[in-house]
Amino acid sequence: MDIAVYSTKSYDRQFMDTAVGKGHKLHYLEARLTSDTAVLARGSDAVCVFVNDQVNEAVLKEFKVLGVRLVALRAAGYNNVDLDAAKRQEITIARVPAYSPEAVAEHASALILSLNRNIHRAYARVREGNFALEGLLGFNLQGCTVGIVGTGRIGASLARIMKGYGCRVLAYDINPDSACVSFGVTYLALGELLAASDIVSLHCPLTPQTRHLIDAAAIEKMKHGAMLINTSRGAIIDTLAVVNGIKTGVIGHLGLDVYEEEAALFFEDKSDEVIGDDVFERLLTFPNVLVTGHQGFFTSDALAAIAETTIANMTSFEKSGRALHEVT
Numbered sequence: 480m481d482i483a484v485y486s487t488k489s490y491d492r493q494f495m496d497t498a499v500g501k502g503h504k505l506h507y508l509e510a511r512l513t514s515d516t517a518v519l520a521r522g523s524d525a526v527c528v529f530v531n532d533q534v535n536e537a538v539l540k541e542f543k544v545l546g547v548r549l550v551a552l553r554a555a556g557y558n559n560v561d562l563d564a565a566k567r568q569e570i571t572i573a574r575v576p577a578y579s580p581e582a583v584a585e586h587a588s589a590l591i592l593s594l595n596r597n598i599h600r601a602y603a604r605v606r607e608g609n610f611a612l613e614g615l616l617g618f619n620l621q622g623c624t625v626g627i628v629g630t631g632r633i634g635a636s637l638a639r640i641m642k643g644y645g646c647r648v649l650a651y652d653i654n655p656d657s658a659c660v661s662f663g664v665t666y667l668a669l670g671e672l673l674a675a676s677d678i679v680s681l682h683c684p685l686t687p688q689t690r691h692l693i694d695a696a697a698i699e700k701m702k703h704g705a706m707l708i709n710t711s712r713g714a715i716i717d718t719l720a721v722v723n724g725i726k727t728g729v730i731g732h733l734g735l736d737v738y739e740e741e742a743a744l745f746f747e748d749k750s751d752e753v754i755g756d757d758v759f760e761r762l763l764t765f766p767n768v769l770v771t772g773h774q775g776f777f778t779s780d781a782l783a784a785i786a787e788t789t790i791a792n793m794t795s796f797e798k799s800g801r802a803l804h805e806v807t
């Protein structure tokens with residue numbers, strides 16, 4: 480098949496070229512997919528997209544006219560896809576349900592450890608020749624209570640990691656997992672989890688039910704000084720409410736790998752530009768906030784697995800009319 484690959488970076492080419500072999504013809508596009516750039520898929524049977532590409536009704540209508548039959552996500556989350564519109568346009572949506580949950584879970588744990596021991600501040604200080612310890616005081620993870628919201632592949636992996644540190648692990652999920660219970664995870668209602676946890680880490684998908692799951696009311700229920708980690712999708716937290724939570728001290732540490740308005744910022748070098756997003760810039764002023772630019776998935780293991788499954792989705796679709804991992 481001819482495949483237009485949107486939002487391509489050098490690392491995407493590297494791993495996709497290795498996985499594709501001689502099977503399909505990949506047309507790499509740097510452009511992000513929007514209704515303005517959908518036309519670039521002209522001549523393609525399928526398109527391949529990433530997390531901030533907009534697979535909305537207008538785009539899908541354009542794809543239908545162009546003859547595109549498959550949209551293959553290089554990602555697990557599909558909150559950027561209008562599934563009803565895809566059904567109406569008879570375009571198949573495929574994704575990579577599980578590539579390396581450990582990549583994201585390990586990144587969440589890296590944020591926890593960095594914030595807890597102020598590694599982000601210590602790094603800058605030592606490079607300036609400042610070896611003072613004031614302001615770097617941490618706390619032991621052993622004995623802490625960690626609340627995990629969403630114990631799917633990534634949440635369960637983080638639960639195992641935090642168990643390894645000797646933490647008590649609580650969880651909230653609309654579908655509790657007996658395997659997690661068997662290694663010592665205790666399921667509670669969300670409000671109870673928030674009230675009991677020293678660290679809250681979010682691992683549910685972004686859906687209408689989880690949009691702003693962590694809002695002002697949820698923050699009120701949290702333990703004073705708790706750590707909040709979000710490596711899932713930005714809009715699961717109400718960022719302004721979280722900024723207020725940091726100002727009042729309810730949120731003692733914040734670690735983000737995702738941000739509500741990240742589409743305008745992440746994956747690009749903006750170091751020469753004035754960032755116009757005041758909420759994002761406010762977050763960066765706090766010493767107890769650590770933000771990474773959606774890099775939880777970014778390990779060589781994960782990229783190789785994403786590329787292989789994406790190509791397998793395409794090959795299966797070409798041969799049978801069905802992708803291996805369709806989103807329905």
Ligand code: NAD
Nearest residue numbers: 556629630631632633652653654682683684710711775776
């Ligand atoms: P998964 O489908 O295996 O697990 C999601 C879990 O969330 C499931 O157990 C589900 O029951 C639960 N859930 C669904 N709705 C819920 C709700 N309303 N309240 C509580 N729990 C709910 O997904 P996963 O592979 O573990 O990935 C989780 C999320 O991580 C993805 O949806 C994606 O948004 C994000 N992600 C981020 C990165 C990154 O680079 N930062 C990479 C991959 C995935």
